[in-house]
Amino acid sequence: MTSHPLTVCLGKTGDILTLLPLLLTEATDGHRPSLMVSKRYADVLEGVSYVHPVVFDGEAHEVERAVKLADTMSTNVRPCQVCGPMGEIRKWVLDRNKDVKDGMMLGDSFQKSIWQLCGRWQDFSKGYPLVFDRRSPEREQSLVEKYSTPKKKLILVSTGRQPKQATDDGHFQYKDLLMLLLERFKRLYQVVDLDEVVAERFYDLLGLYERATMLIASDNAPLHLAHAVSKMPVCALISDRTADGKPSPWNGSAWRGTHVFHCRYSDFALRAAEMIGVIEAQGFPGDPFFARKTPGPKWVHVWSQYEVNKDTAKRHELAKQTWQARYHNDKSWVSCKIDRGAFGRDSEAFGMEGGRYPFLKDVLRAAALRARPDDMIVVTRADTCFTDVPLRHGWATRTMRSEDGDTYHPSLDLLVFPRATLERVNELPDLVMGPDPNWPQVVREWAGGEEIEGAVWRPLN
Amino acid sequence: MHRIEHNQKLAKAWFDKRGGHPYAPVVSKQLPTVIVNRRALFPYGYNPSIIQFGGRTLMAYRYHPNNKPASELAIAELDDQFRVVKNTPITLPPASNEDPRLFEWDGKLCISYTVSTVPNPAPTCVVRWGYLKESKTWEVEGQWLPKYGQNDSSAQEKNWIFYESHGQLAMRYANWPKIVTLTVVNDVVKEKDIADGIRWKWGQIKGGTKEVRSANGRLVRFFHSRLDNEPIPFRWRYYIGAQDMESGAISRKPILRGSELDDLSQTEASSCMHRKSNVVFPAGAIATKTGWMLSVGINDCLCGLVNIEEKDLNL
Numbered sequence: 112m113t114s115h116p117l118t119v120c121l122g123k124t125g126d127i128l129t130l131l132p133l134l135l136t137e138a139t140d141g142h143r144p145s146l147m148v149s150k151r152y153a154d155v156l157e158g159v160s161y162v163h164p165v166v167f168d169g170e171a172h173e174v175e176r177a178v179k180l181a182d183t184m185s186t187n188v189r190p191c192q193v194c195g196p197m198g199e200i201r202k203w204v205l206d207r208n209k210d211v212k213d214g215m216m217l218g219d220s221f222q223k224s225i226w227q228l229c230g231r232w233q234d235f236s237k238g239y240p241l242v243f244d245r246r247s248p249e250r251e252q253s254l255v256e257k258y259s260t261p262k263k264k265l266i267l268v269s270t271g272r273q274p275k276q277a278t279d280d281g282h283f284q285y286k287d288l289l290m291l292l293l294e295r296f297k298r299l300y301q302v303v304d305l306d307e308v309v310a311e312r313f314y315d316l317l318g319l320y321e322r323a324t325m326l327i328a329s330d331n332a333p334l335h336l337a338h339a340v341s342k343m344p345v346c347a348l349i350s351d352r353t354a355d356g357k358p359s360p361w362n363g364s365a366w367r368g369t370h371v372f373h374c375r376y377s378d379f380a381l382r383a384a385e386m387i388g389v390i391e392a393q394g395f396p397g398d399p400f401f402a403r404k405t406p407g408p409k410w411v412h413v414w415s416q417y418e419v420n421k422d423t424a425k426r427h428e429l430a431k432q433t434w435q436a437r438y439h440n441d442k443s444w445v446s447c448k449i450d451r452g453a454f455g456r457d458s459e460a461f462g463m464e465g466g467r468y469p470f471l472k473d474v475l476r477a478a479a480l481r482a483r484p485d486d487m488i489v490v491t492r493a494d495t496c497f498t499d500v501p502l503r504h505g506w507a508t509r510t511m512r513s514e515d516g517d518t519y520h521p522s523l524d525l526l527v528f529p530r531a532t533l534e535r536v537n538e539l540p541d542l543v544m545g546p547d548p549n550w551p552q553v554v555r556e557w558a559g560g561e562e563i564e565g566a567v568w569r570p571l572n
Numbered sequence: 573m574h575r576i577e578h579n580q581k582l583a584k585a586w587f588d589k590r591g592g593h594p595y596a597p598v599v600s601k602q603l604p605t606v607i608v609n610r611r612a613l614f615p616y617g618y619n620p621s622i623i624q625f626g627g628r629t630l631m632a633y634r635y636h637p638n639n640k641p642a643s644e645l646a647i648a649e650l651d652d653q654f655r656v657v658k659n660t661p662i663t664l665p666p667a668s669n670e671d672p673r674l675f676e677w678d679g680k681l682c683i684s685y686t687v688s689t690v691p692n693p694a695p696t697c698v699v700r701w702g703y704l705k706e707s708k709t710w711e712v713e714g715q716w717l718p719k720y721g722q723n724d725s726s727a728q729e730k731n732w733i734f735y736e737s738h739g740q741l742a743m744r745y746a747n748w749p750k751i752v753t754l755t756v757v758n759d760v761v762k763e764k765d766i767a768d769g770i771r772w773k774w775g776q777i778k779g780g781t782k783e784v785r786s787a788n789g790r791l792v793r794f795f796h797s798r799l800d801n802e803p804i805p806f807r808w809r810y811y812i813g814a815q816d817m818e819s820g821a822i823s824r825k826p827i828l829r830g831s832e833l834d835d836l837s838q839t840e841a842s843s844c845m846h847r848k849s850n851v852v853f854p855a856g857a858i859a860t861k862t863g864w865m866l867s868v869g870i871n872d873c874l875c876g877l878v879n880i881e882e883k884d885l886n887l
Contacts, residue, residue: 458575465575510773519773520801521809540582548803549579552594553586564825 115142117185118229119178120192121149122171124313124332125364128155129222130191132239132338133231134162147181149173158243158314174199178207191228193221194354204228219455219473220365233537236476238368241339243314250311251318258303264324266296266390269305269333270348283329283348285379292387293327300324305333314339325390329376330364338367344393344400346372346386348379351452360455366473368480371399375452382451396438397446399481405442408485410502411530413447413478415544417457417468418493426494426570433496440499447481449474458543468545471554472536479533488533490526490554492546495567502527505560506551513571523551525567528558595832596809599852599870602828603884607835608875612656614646615639616844619869621781621856622650622877623674625681629654629858631867632662632672632683633875639845641691642668645683647710654865654877662710670697673855674704675734675782677741683712686730698723699732701756716759720745731779733793747777747795774811774826775799781857783817784864790882791817794827794854794866802850806832809850812868814885823886828852828878834871847873 118134120126127148137144138161147165148156156164165184167177172195181188190204193216205211208228216224217232226235259265270286293302303319305328310316313332320326320340328334330350337345347370349363358377366373372389374382394401402409412434419427438444449469454477459467478488489502495509507525511518539557542550587593600607610616614635622631629650634643649658662672662683668690675682681704688697702714723729733744734756745752748769755763770777780795792814800808810830813823830850834841841847853869863881870876 458578463573463575463578468575516771517773518775518801519799521799521803540586542579542582543575545575545579547576547579549576549583549594553583556587556590556592556594 112184112186114186115145116187116189117145117147117165117181119147119174119181119188119190120225121147121167121169121174121177121195122152122192123194124152124155125330125335126192126194126221126225127152128241128332128335128338129225130229131159131162132241133226133229133234135159135242136234136239138162145185147177149177155313158245158312160244161242172196172199174203178203189229191225193224193228219361220363221361222365224361235365236479238480240341241336243317243339246317247312247315248318250315254308254310254315255318255322258308258319259322260301263301264299265319265322266293266300266302267305267319267323267326267328267333268293268302269326269328269331271306271329271331283350283376283379285376285383288380288383289327292383295387296390325371325393327386334364337369341369342400342403343369344371344398345369346389347374349373349375349452351375351377360452360460363455365455366449366453366477366480368399368477370450370453373450373453378452396442397435397444399445399447402443402445407443408487409443409445409483410441410489411445411447411478411482411486412489412491413449413474414491414493414495415449415469415474416451416493417449417466417544418546420466423494429570430491430494430496433498437497437499445481445486447478449477453477458545463543466545468543471542471544471550472539474544475533475536475539479530479536482530482533484530486530488526488528488530490551491567492522492524494569495524496569497567498565500563500566502563502566503560504528504558505563506555506558507563507566510565510568511571512568517568518571520569522548523555524569525563526551526554526558527563528560532558593833596829596850598831598833598835599828599868599876599878600835602831604879606654606877606879607870608648608650608654608877609656610874613648613659613875614644614661616846616873617646617648617875618872619671619853619855620867620875620877621673622858622865622867623676623681623856624858625674625676630674630681631856631875632674633869634670634672636846641846642688643670643690643846645669645672645685647674647704660706660710662704662712664712664715668695671730671779671853671855673733673781675736677734677736680704682734684732684734689725695728696725697728697730698725699729701734714758718743718754718756718759718761720754720761733780733782735782770815770820770822772797772813772822774813777813780812780854781866784857784859786859786863786882787861788863788882792864792885792887793817794857794864796852796854806850810852812852812854812866814880814887816885816887819887821887825886827880827884827886828868830871834874836871836873841873844873847871 134144143163145163149171153166174195205214217227218224223235327346329348353359454473509520509522509524617633617635620631620633631648636643645662648656668688670686672685684701686697689695702712705711741756743754751767753765754761775797777795783793785791811826812828830852832849856867857864866878868876
């Protein structure tokens with residue numbers, strides 16, 4: 112019996128990968144945090160040196176038996192498994208945790224809830240890296256040689272099946288559509304279906320990941336593994352259903368800074384063409400990965416796709432043209448679109464009237480994940496047009512532009528502040544980022560700065 | 573709950589906790605301002621027009637006796653510290669007499685003002701002018717009704733600016749889409765001059781003051797504008813700008829903007845039935861050593877004298 116913490120998360124692979132960045136922060140010289148996992152998923156821990164694996168000789172759903180066993184091994188057991196038989200999860204995980212009231216977990220995604228159960232909910236949004244420090248270059252190279260050709264750029268596609276396991280597409284029903292859409296890229300790209308790739312160890316895929324131009328993945332382990340490769344853009348197809356098919360955005364993975372496209376399963380049929388546009392835009396100004404090829408601080412442009420609807424679509428298209436011009440003229444811009452459904456909670460999910468919009472803090476936390484310490488955050492509305500006025504720490508109100516001339520409008524349409532400001536994001540109230548004036552007024556007061564005259568405009572109609 | 577209601581509640585609580593607010597600063601915090609002692613005026617007097625005449629500083633203003641909808645006019649005399657030394661009503665025929673503007677013509681003190689049919693549900697108004705005579709009260713001789721536009725009680729004519737120009741009485745009638753300037757003899761319009769209008773981002777340019785040359789020689793006039801694009805419940809906001817009358821340049825951004833707040837206490841504000849937020853209304857200016865003293869009405873309940881320097885003009 113030891114007093115060292117013993118974390119219990121029997122599986123699956125994605126949940127274990129969610130925990131590894133947290134455990135890495137707890138590893139110190141001479142101490143490796145212990146993690147109890149089901150033997151079915153234990154081999155993923157062979158790829159890391161900083162975790163002491165405690166292999167449970169049972170299946171991932173045997174939560175009660177595992178926790179009871181853990182209690183015989185440590186006086187400091189930390190159960191954090193969120194998937195499994197609900198009765199056992201409630202009794203052996205949630206009710207044992209002092210931070211969980213009435214079985215209600217925090218967070219808009221199961222990943223954040225896992226961190227909450229470890230007492231680290233606030234830290235999830237810090238974007239700690241996923242590190243595999245015991246990789247096999249030989250095995251990775253073997254996969255690269257087998258599955259990729261050097262002359263073409265590589266797009267990896269995963270829709271759910273894990274290597275050496277039976278096919279499980281989960282609730283993503285559009286694989287055929289997806290593969291059909293990708294046909295158009297086959298002249299320039301090699302499209303590799305990861306569902307067909309057999310790797311000795313799951314993390315051997317990292318060699319292919321580092322070679323890839325992009326990963327398109329449904330909400331399964333290969334998507335979670337992508338967090339280990341910060342330079343690979345990801346089109347993330349995210350679950351919004353429970354295992355038995357009930358609507359639940361919490362069952363989807365959290366937004367990551369590498370997600371250039373983040374789409375819920377139920378939205379995919381409508382947004383598939385948009386994903387093609389995102390793939391085509393890679394390598395152009397505004398693309399986060401393109402901009403990072405040059406050193407120096409960037410302008411991280413945050414805007415919410417939730418604001419785009421039939422009334423604003425035309426203005427949004429016009430605004431995008433001005434953004435592209437700005438991105439093109441000044442190559443230091445990083446676009447940070449907040450896709451509809453990016454987060455597991457929004458105003459509609461909270462039963463509010465007045466349309467579906469994200470929560471401000473979720474948006475700003477997402478911006479923090481995409482930005483680097485020296486960057487500036489630029490928040491606009493989806494239909495805000497840029498002028499060529501230089502930006503600085505501050506804010507700008509809307510100018511309504513028409514053939515008759517310009518008219519001032521009090522709406523705060525531009526907020527610019529240093530990335531470091533986001534360290535204080537928890538000071539903000541839980542406002543909805545909709546088309547009302549309240550949240551920008553709060554952000555202006557919170558972030559400070561001076562008025563930037565003439566920086567933005569919007570057409571009158 | 574509606575998401576806007578949710579946001580309003582949280583934003584208000586957040587600002588309350590921090591001790592701030594999301595509103596425009598009070599007018600008296602935007603530029604150095606003397607709030608004329610309202611207790612020395614008739615209750616909640618506003619929309620003042622200041623002038624220096626015969627070695628005296630006079631300020632005409634409007635007020636609502638007993639909080640009635642119809643307003644009356646008065647003139648306060650101010651000392652060199654802008655303290656009220658005398659406060660006298662102007663005697664006029666019964667009506668809602670509004671927005672007085674003092675000016676000098678032919679060496680005499682004159683006044684223009686609006687005569688409205690308030691409290692009629694669809695009020696109309698006309699502009700009159702006349703010579704001021706001081707006795708026990710102020711009397712207005714003439715009370716002429718220049719025949720121009722719809723100055724015949726069929727519409728709302730207001731914000732006419734009278735001034736002396738090349739020995740004649742001139743009047744700026746409109747600023748947009750054309751600048752219309754008239755020459756007036758009593759109630760007859762003699763000449764009309766039309767020039768291209770000036771557009772301003774903060775709404776249609778209206779009213780304001782006659783042109784006033786500062787001690788440094790800069791000749792400007794002040795004006796107001798209004799935009800009806802503020803969120804509920806405020807809906808509108810007034811702005812003040814200036815025009816350099818020699819170069820034609822216009823303020824790049826407002827010199828002053830109306831505020832949701834003012835210098836009244838909450839109790840005072842709630843007892844003033846005609847108070848309206850976001851209003852700042854210029855009607856007179858005098859030259860000072862460093863620029864201008866602009867008289868402004870604040871939220872239809874206060875008289876302010878704003879000290880404006882050249883740098884504040886945003887020209």
